[in-house]
Amino acid sequence: MSRPSAAIRLADAAFALFDERGYEQTTVDDIAERAGLGRTTFFRHYRSKEAVIFPDHDRLLELIRDRLATSSHSTALVAVSDAVRLVLLHYIDEGELARRRYALTSKVATLRDREIASVARYQRLFREFIADWMGDPTEAASLRAELMAASVAAAHNHVLRRWLRGDSADPVAEVDEAMREVLRLFPTPDAPSAEDQQGSTVVAFRTGQDLDALLPTLRRLVEDG
Numbered sequence: 001m002s003r004p005s006a007a008i009r010l011a012d013a014a015f016a017l018f019d020e021r022g023y024e025q026t027t028v029d030d031i032a033e034r035a036g037l038g039r040t041t042f043f044r045h046y047r048s049k050e051a052v053i054f055p056d057h058d059r060l061l062e063l064i065r066d067r068l069a070t071s072s073h074s075t076a077l078v079a080v081s082d083a084v085r086l087v088l089l090h091y092i093d094e095g096e097l098a099r100r101r102y103a104l105t106s107k108v109a110t111l112r113d114r115e116i117a118s119v120a121r122y123q124r125l126f127r128e129f130i131a132d133w134m135g136d137p138t139e140a141a142s143l144r145a146e147l148m149a150a151s152v153a154a155a156h157n158h159v160l161r162r163w164l165r166g167d168s169a170d171p172v173a174e175v176d177e178a179m180r181e182v183l184r185l186f187p188t189p190d191a192p193s194a195e196d197q198q199g200s201t202v203v204a205f206r207t208g209q210d211l212d213a214l215l216p217t218l219r220r221l222v223e224d225g
Contacts, residue, residue: 007045009035014052076133081179102164123153151182
């Protein structure tokens with residue numbers, strides 16, 4: 001059986017010490033010593049004590065950018081859903097590590113703040129992409145992009161928290177459904193508004209009746225809906 005990598009050993013040591021001593025009371029040197037590694041090795045893998053806890057958000061954001069960049073105007077919303085699924089799958093792949101992080105960040109205010117800041121980065125990326133997809137520079141469109149991006153982040157986080165708590169047996173199916181719900185809230189830019197849908201109704205059919213006699217009946221039918 002192969003020995004765990006240095007990064008995994010450091011992470012395991014860190015979470016064990018956080019449980020025993022508390023986050024604030026644990027130092028980088030403590031973590032390195034518990035893992036049987038040197039301080040230099042620690043900083044080769046992690047920039048700080050906080051970095052041991054959180055996933056590589058820079059890499060995840062780059063994965064999202066790459067997925068969004070492959071979309072066309074007609075497939076942009078599919079790309080958004082796929083990108084959200086990529087993030088969720090990363091946490092699922094982490095397994096117990098993700099659940100230990102969730103328990104820790106729930107107790108330590110500074111870590112919660114760090115997590116909130118990370119969510120804001122994802123939301124900003126989605127907002128910029130959606131705004132560009134809308135292609136509308138108006139303030140109303142900017143607000144729609146902001147609301148849509150916030151909904152995307154909220155949908156992902158809702159499903160992720162359910163999985164972290166052990167309440168979701170199929171989080172991938174849940175996040176797909178959550179994204180469908182989000183997208184139903186926001187009509188695509190090409191979809192006609194209620195105002196655009198007002199106008200003339202055209203009916204085409206063949207009849208043996210005189211048209212002048214038939215028009216009043218048709219008019220009443222249209223007016224009655």
